[in-house]
Amino acid sequence: xxxxxxxxxxxxxxxxxxxxxxxxxxxMHQMLAPFPVAYFMGAFVxxxxxxxxxxxxxxxxxxxxxxxxxxxxxxxxxxxxxxxAFRGHRPVWVRALGYLLAVLLSIFNVFxxxxxxxxxxxxxxxxxxxxxxxxxxLTSSMGWALTDRPRAGAGK
Amino acid sequence: MxxxxxxxxxxxxxxxxxxVAGLGLAGCDDTGxxxxxxxxxxxxxxxxxxxxxxxxxxxxxxxxxxxxxxxxAGLQVRALAKGFEHPRSLYVLPNGDxxxxxxxxxxxxxxxxxxxxxxxxxxxxxxxxxxxxxxTLLRDSRGDGNPxxxxxxxxxxxxxxxxxxxxxxxxxxxxDAIVRYPYEDGQTSITxxxxxxxxxxxxxxxxxxTKALLASRDGSKLYVGVGSNSxxxxxxxxxxxxxxxxxxxxxxxxxxxxYASGVRNPTGLQWEPSTGELWAxxxxxDEIGPDLVPDYLTSVQDGGFYGWPYSYYxxxxxxxxxxxxxxxxxxxxxxxxxxxxxxxxxxxTMYTGNQLPEIYRGGAFVSEHGSWDRTPLNGYKVVFVPFxxxxxxxxxxxxxTGFLDASNHARGRPVGLAVDRSGALLIADDVGxxxxxxxxxxxxxxxxxx
Numbered sequence: 001x002x003x004x005x006x007x008x009x010x011x012x013x014x015x016x017x018x019x020x021x022x023x024x025x026x027x028m029h030q031m032l033a034p035f036p037v038a039y040f041m042g043a044f045v046x047x048x049x050x051x052x053x054x055x056x057x058x059x060x061x062x063x064x065x066x067x068x069x070x071x072x073x074x075x076x077x078x079x080x081x082x083x084x085a086f087r088g089h090r091p092v093w094v095r096a097l098g099y100l101l102a103v104l105l106s107i108f109n110v111f112x113x114x115x116x117x118x119x120x121x122x123x124x125x126x127x128x129x130x131x132x133x134x135x136x137x138l139t140s141s142m143g144w145a146l147t148d149r150p151r152a153g154a155g156k
Numbered sequence: 157m158x159x160x161x162x163x164x165x166x167x168x169x170x171x172x173x174x175x176v177a178g179l180g181l182a183g184c185d186d187t188g189x190x191x192x193x194x195x196x197x198x199x200x201x202x203x204x205x206x207x208x209x210x211x212x213x214x215x216x217x218x219x220x221x222x223x224x225x226x227x228x229a230g231l232q233v234r235a236l237a238k239g240f241e242h243p244r245s246l247y248v249l250p251n252g253d254x255x256x257x258x259x260x261x262x263x264x265x266x267x268x269x270x271x272x273x274x275x276x277x278x279x280x281x282x283x284x285x286x287x288x289x290x291x292t293l294l295r296d297s298r299g300d301g302n303p304x305x306x307x308x309x310x311x312x313x314x315x316x317x318x319x320x321x322x323x324x325x326x327x328x329x330x331x332d333a334i335v336r337y338p339y340e341d342g343q344t345s346i347t348x349x350x351x352x353x354x355x356x357x358x359x360x361x362x363x364x365x366t367k368a369l370l371a372s373r374d375g376s377k378l379y380v381g382v383g384s385n386s387x388x389x390x391x392x393x394x395x396x397x398x399x400x401x402x403x404x405x406x407x408x409x410x411x412x413x414x415y416a417s418g419v420r421n422p423t424g425l426q427w428e429p430s431t432g433e434l435w436a437x438x439x440x441x442d443e444i445g446p447d448l449v450p451d452y453l454t455s456v457q458d459g460g461f462y463g464w465p466y467s468y469y470x471x472x473x474x475x476x477x478x479x480x481x482x483x484x485x486x487x488x489x490x491x492x493x494x495x496x497x498x499x500x501x502x503x504x505t506m507y508t509g510n511q512l513p514e515i516y517r518g519g520a521f522v523s524e525h526g527s528w529d530r531t532p533l534n535g536y537k538v539v540f541v542p543f544x545x546x547x548x549x550x551x552x553x554x555x556x557t558g559f560l561d562a563s564n565h566a567r568g569r570p571v572g573l574a575v576d577r578s579g580a581l582l583i584a585d586d587v588g589x590x591x592x593x594x595x596x597x598x599x600x601x602x603x604x605x606x
Contacts, residue, residue: 054478056392060267067269111208114270116390116443117465117476119206 027089029079032072033099033144037136039069040106043113044129050121059121062129063113066106073103080146089147096146098139102132186211188446188530191496195552199494201469204444211446213531215566217282217587223567226558227594228540230513233556236301236582236593241288243584243591244366245503245572247319251341252577254294255309256584256591259316260287261365262331262358267391281528282566282587289313291328293344294591299578301593307344310337314358317423318369320378322407327378329367332358334378334405353378354410357399361385364399366502370425370434371407378405379434380412383421388441388476389465400464402436402456418462418488424504424573428455429518431546437501437522438491440468444476446530447497453504453522453541453548454491463488493548498527499535503573503584506543511579512596519543521555521581523570536560538570538583538594556583556594 043065050058080096083089109128113120186205193200227233240258247255260283266272278284290313295305310316310328318329326339328350335350356367364383371378384400385391402422404415416422421439428435434456440449441464449468461484463470465477470490473480495501503523507516519542524535538556541548559568568588576582580595 056390059390063268063270108208110269114268115206115210115476116387117474118478119476120390122478124206 027080027083027145027147028087029076029083029147030145032076032079033146034140035072036069036076036103036106037140039065039072040102040129040132040136043069043109044133047121047126047129051126054118054122059113062121062125063110066110066113066129070103070106070110073106076146077103083147087149089149091147092143092145095139095142098135099146102135102139105132105135186446186531188497188532188534191499191534192551194447194450194494194496197493197548199450199469199496200447201450201472202445202447204448204475207443210443210529211531212277212529213533214277214281214528215526215533215536215560215564215569216280218561218565218567220567220588220590223558225556225568225592228553228555230597231555231594232597233592233594234301236296236591237294237303237306238588238590240292240584240589240591242285242586243571243589244287244586245317245319245368246574246582246584246591247321248574248576248582249321252296252299253344254296254303254574254576254582254591255319256292256294257316257319257572258288258290258292259313260285260289260586262315262362264363265360277528282569283528285586287315289315291316291319295344296576299576301580301595305344309344310346315362315365317366318380318425320369320371322371322375322378327353327369327371327407329356329369329380330358331362331365331367332356334367334369334380334410352410353407354405354412356380356403357382357385357397361391361395363387363391364421364439366421366423368423368425368436370427373427373432376407378407379403379415379425380405381419381422381425381436383423383439384464386465387443388474390476393465396465402434415458416456416460416462418460418464418466418484419456420464422456423502424522425456426504426506426520428543428546429506429508430543433546435504435506435520437495437504438462439500439502440497441465441474442498442529444474445497450494450497451499451501452491452495453493453501453520454489455546457489460489461487462491469494493541495522495524495539495552496534498530499524500526501535502571503538505573505575505581507575507581509575509579512581512594515542516540516555520548521573522552523573523583525569525571525586526559526566533560533564536566536569538573538581555581556592559585559588 043062046061112125244259245257291310293309294303296303315331334353368381380403385395401417405412422436424437467485526536527534536559539552542550568585572584583592
């Protein structure tokens with residue numbers, strides 16, 4: 001009997017306070033945010049391989065990875081703006097700025113990677129990929145959300 | 157490193173961030189200097205730059221209408237014939253018939269996002285125009301520039317460019333093979349199936365697709381200009397096998413050897429009339445500045461190496477190639493005569509006729525197809541380089557201009573050159589789809605008898 005009560009109470013608490021509100025609060029962009037991170041970090045790996053073993057295949061992998069990352073980043077920015085504008089979210093400044101910096105550096109990086117020959121990667125492209133890698137490692141390790149909802153419910 | 161990464165220094169970086177953020181993808185604002193300092197045996201070579209956004213300035217096409225190009229004093233120009241589909245090179249048969257090779261490159265594969273952009277740029281510049289993949293014959297038996305006959309001479313070719321007649325055998329350099337056809341004097345159309353003499357480096361990449369052709373004087377060898385498969389090795393060095401070279405092909409067996417190498421895109425193969433040396437023009441590399449690297453006109457030495465891709469103008473290293481080849485660079489030959497940067501020479505003819513004024517005899521006409529990656533535009537004209545004793549002996553002079561209109565639209569772009577039986581200069585124009593004929597202007601006043 002005690003057990004039954006406990007289960008019911010737990011279930012009831014979950015229903016009333018967490019899931020519905022949580023889903024509503026969840027940032028739309030959060031589902032998309034990991035994609036550019038994965039692409040940009042992948043480009044750093046293929047850049048490293050190209051640096052040690054300059055076969056154009058690796059440079060082509062890098063530039064497509066960065067391009068794909070930028071396409072996804074555009075979607076992340078659009079959805080994050082929707083979260084900010086229409087869903088009452090506020091930026092999580094450290095993560096949002098870190099993410100934005102990584103995207104801006106990657107815009108440079110895709111141009112550097114579009115050069116012909118070895119200098120498409122070494123040294124500038126590789127350095128940019130490394131910087132993006134470090135920035136994303138630092139910011140994304142804290143979580144994916146670039147915006148969140150102020151905890152208005154806590155005061156009610 | 158000795159090269160300057162001009163566009164990645166910090167103030168500029170900040171500037172470009174703003175530009176990119178504002179979608180004004182202007183990149184670096186680097187304007188080319190005076191091309192005159194890059195013409196001749198000792199061109200000024202600035203430090204090389206690398207770009208975030210390589211500059212692109214294309215001349216979008218506009219029709220000629222009733223206009224014609226401008227010519228130097230003492231000359232006149234008119235259309236020999238119009239209505240071609242991308243006429244790219246010319247060849248004059250011994251009976252005076254003019255062959256017009258209507259050709260364009262095969263479809264380029266997409267390896268990088270950049271290749272998509274390049275495709276659009278070329279489309280805007282009219283470089284993707286439909287080509288006929290055929291050779292048209294013009295017969296002007298009166299020799300007055302009014303051809304009375306026009307026939308399809310050879311059809312269903314594969315991006316042809318070079319043509320050479322040896323006896324009764326006509327050799328056509330498609331982009332992937334030299335094909336031999338039987339030819340009888342006076343023939344206006346060849347329907348016989350050709351036989352392949354040798355394969356040439358073709359697709360699937362085929363970056364520089366034109367294959368220039370020149371027969372040796374004794375008719376035993378063919379010299380073939382085979383361009384590189386990239387700007388600067390970005391398709392991998394293995395894609396450059398036997399490219400960026402001038403081949404010597406044995407007519408009897410089809411066997412070949414590399415006559416000269418390290419020439420990025422050699423075309424316009426010609427025999428210099430006084431020495432009998434082989435000469436060529438070459439398109440040099442892009443994306444290291446508006447004034448690098450000057451395109452050139454040079455004698456071609458047997459076994460010579462001219463730098464590409466490792467270096468340019470002798471021992472100026474290109475950092476975009478890794479690993480380098482110091483032993484090759486050490487023996488890289490400096491070309492004879494720079495034409496200035498990005499002019500894109502694609503036609504050369506050594507003038508041995510006597511129809512044009514005296515000053516043109518024994519020198520070289522060079523057609524400059526025109527730049528697409530330089531501000532201000534450069535080329536878009538036909539120049540004359542005087543020769544003396546088998547070497548260029550003076551500054552290049554403009555002979556045919558006006559391919560660009562006042563607002564930098566391209567009414568035409570000169571490509572292949574030839575001299576017709578009467579001694580007039582013929583110019584293929586692959587944007588204006590015209591063949592122009594330049595001859596001596598009639599004397600305005602008859603000279604008084606002395």
